[in-house]
Amino acid sequence: MDKGILLESGTNELEILEFQVGNNYYGINVAKINEILPYQKPTPVPNAHPSIEGIFMPRDTVISIIDLAKSLNLPDSTDKTTDKYIVTNFNKLNTGFHVHGVVGIHRVSWEEILKPDSTISSEGSGLATGIIKLDGKLIIILDFEKIVSDINPETGLKVSDIDQLGKRKRNESPILIAEDSHLLSKLILECLHKAGYTNVVTTNNGQEAWNKLNEYKASGTIETNVSCVITDIEMPQMDGHRLTKLVKSDDAFKGIPVVIFSSLINDDMRRKGELLGADAQLTKPEIGELVKEIDKLVLY
Structure with missing residues (x-):
């Protein structure tokens, strides 16, 4: 992925990847993303957390796959043809997130991103870190660190x-x-x-x-x-x-x-x-x- 924006200094801007899970639209900071790969059926892991769909090995690294639909209590996709893996790196971890479609990348200012109020993201339990309006839709920026730490507290x-x-x-x-x-x-x-x-x-x-x-x-x-x-x-x-x-x-x-x-x-x-x-x-x-x-x- 083109991450040229990362080399700019103090612009207060970021790039958001908009993606879909079910009928809902979410966002992730492009700075967290290593690559986006087509869905392939992962290898199940015995006794794993319910949100862990399995593992796959695109090259020489074994990557755990988190099913975002399960993490967000949303229905699974019925047709996997548009499904993707968003492979991320943060907190020194490589993790794949199974999503139902990728919409595109938007360059925005942090000033445009609103902090969710307590009705959406109560202390310690919410998964939304920000909300932004893009192309007439409200996009929820997810707290991927919390999703991972809820599955494995040792990563927190x-x-x-x-x-x-x-x-x-x-x-x-x-x-x-x-x-x-x-x-x-x-x-x-x-x-x-x-x-x-x-x-x-x-x-x-x-x-x-x-x-x-x-x-x-x-x-x-x-x-x-x-x-x-x-x-x-x-x-x-x-x-x-x-x-x-x-x-x-x-x-x-x-x-x-x-x-x-x-x-x-x-x-x-x-x-x-x-x-x-x-x-x-x-x-x-x-x-x-x-x-x-x-x-x-x-x-x-």
């Missing part, structure tokens, strides 16, 4: 890593977090508190974090209110790359360390983060490594 945030850090001293260095997932934001906050960082402010996206930074700037309290910024990449309104670019382009903020903590850290995205001036980039399960990076950036 490795909270147990904090215990391995041992006893920690209390640290009041102020940390600002931009994370749109309520559940992940809560887990990151709890992990940082457990690691000794007790002065933490959370925001729901890059725009809220940027607004908060400018509040500190206006009041002349930047140094006392933020010593490190931790940001996700995928967020409605403003993504983490755009936030990083704004921070590192402003003389008042450019000395503040920015850590990108995202499921999307691959070679292309890492290069992009480096170009934008990110001080560290970590994939989301590695919460213990996140704490170690904060230690380096804040304490030394």
Whole structure:
């Protein structure tokens, strides 16, 4: 797939692949996709999770196939001729998702993507991360990380890593977090508190974090209110790359360390983060490594 947009810096844009499951239309960030393949009957796996349809091996890698219809409680397709596998890579995992059809790719701004309210995506249970109107249709952007972690919790945030850090001293260095997932934001906050960082402010996206930074700037309290910024990449309104670019382009903020903590850290995205001036980039399960990076950036 053509992923040229990944090499652009801080545009606050992304490409969404629109696909179909049943009569419904959904979206996934193209940055997560390795390839799209025609459906082929997978090999069943004994005693697997009900949403695991089986495995297949397109080349030298065995890939698990998740039946999105089952994950979303939708009917299976009756005619497999248009069915596809969307093969993804995030959180260092290669996973295939069985969908009923691929519509096309749309280039959009994060500003156009709306955060679902609590009636659609309640804390910890919803599978929608955003909603966008395209070609007269409402497209739901799915939380693929949650779909995978619901099947295998070990792929989620490795909270147990904090215990391995041992006893920690209390640290009041102020940390600002931009994370749109309520559940992940809560887990990151709890992990940082457990690691000794007790002065933490959370925001729901890059725009809220940027607004908060400018509040500190206006009041002349930047140094006392933020010593490190931790940001996700995928967020409605403003993504983490755009936030990083704004921070590192402003003389008042450019000395503040920015850590990108995202499921999307691959070679292309890492290069992009480096170009934008990110001080560290970590994939989301590695919460213990996140704490170690904060230690380096804040304490030394």
